[in-house]
Amino acid sequence: MIQELDGLPHEILAACAREAVAAARAQAERGDPVDPDDVIGDAKQRAAAIGAALLRPVLNATGVLIHTNLGRAPVAEDALDAARQVAAGYSNLEYRLDTGERGSRHEHAGALLAQACGAEAGLVVNNNAAAVLLALAALARGREVVVSRGELVEIGGGFRVPEIMAESGCRLVEVGTTNRTRRADYVEAIGPETALVLKVHASNYRMVGFVETTPVSELVTLGPPVMVDAGSGLLDESTPWLPRRPSWLRDEPGVRQAVEAGAALVTFSGDKLLGGPQAGILAGRADLIGSVARHPLARATRADKMTLAALQAVAFSYLSGDATGIPLWRMATGSVDDLSARAEVIAAGVPGGKVVDTEAVAGGGALPGLTIPSAGVGVDAPGPSGERLLARLREHGVVARLEDDTVVCDLRTIDPLDDTNLAEALRTACAS
């Protein structure tokens, strides 16, 4: 799977050769003999290192469904087709075919996603971090935003609620304590300067014990508009697009439920539990979406046509009531028996391979502490041999994990079409 030298442009290969020759010259000047074969080998190694660092597909055998380092949710075939069709030529991105007038790029995917979660209007931007920043800047710059101390979270990758708030130019008003924030705490903090009450879904950690939070349905009785950063983008808590609601979703809040509870604006990611491309979606009251869309930052954070085309297809999947074509949900809901059966076939071709029970996770900050029963292929690799086997698998584009002296390839995050590739990589890696 690793790209060979012949795939690299001549300019890059020539640069590698020049660097190898320069290194050899320096070596010769120090009085060390130089073997021409070593210089060629050095140039090849430099080129191989560049090839290995190129953006490429990998097999995610970690069992982490929304693995941020591995590109989060895989995008569905129909969404990719839609993106390809729109991007390969011209489109009505900002053009109304019926009147021949200028249109808006927010009229397609944004509106459909809003419909899919029961909101009046929607807007798509680059990612959820941008959505939060933009909403705060557009609706609360120079004014106060009230947030519970238990929700001043860091999501990862530099997204910290207090910092985003500072960047957006609004003033953070902290209320309550880390573990308990009651309605009365909000009431005390709200005044004429309050622009928004913000609720942030603590996506990547779980608080247990002596805990109290105030639900959206109570926050909306306070007066100011309530904005919810839902993060993961589970469109509807009851997952009507699936035959059965997965039990591991437990109490993950849905976008639709936040809207129904009266939230004025909800923001969420496109590539977490929505299962689409990287994007940030704002859904909510039409007047607020309008204000946000007119803000200069909306122009700076806008989504591109490929993302919008793909999201339009994703919205269609949800609106059709069957989102099992979305890879994330297909992978998340596959039966353990099926995964075990696949694991058995793969393990049979791998020296020392065996079927193991595993625990997959949602990842991407969604559903911390909750695991999804899964199955995979395990290879015993005691001591340092475990890390070595993981490294060899990475050379074949497979990212696996180590569990108590066993290298585990979780099949929940592997497309069945990739089973033979995974088997081949495991065979080669175990043999060397």
Ligand SMILES: *Cc1c(COP(=O)(O)O)cnc(C)c1O
């Ligand atoms: C993931 C997440 C973000 C950031 O979303 P990106 O799409 O990664 O920019 C913000 N807030 C919450 C609550 C999140 O879970």
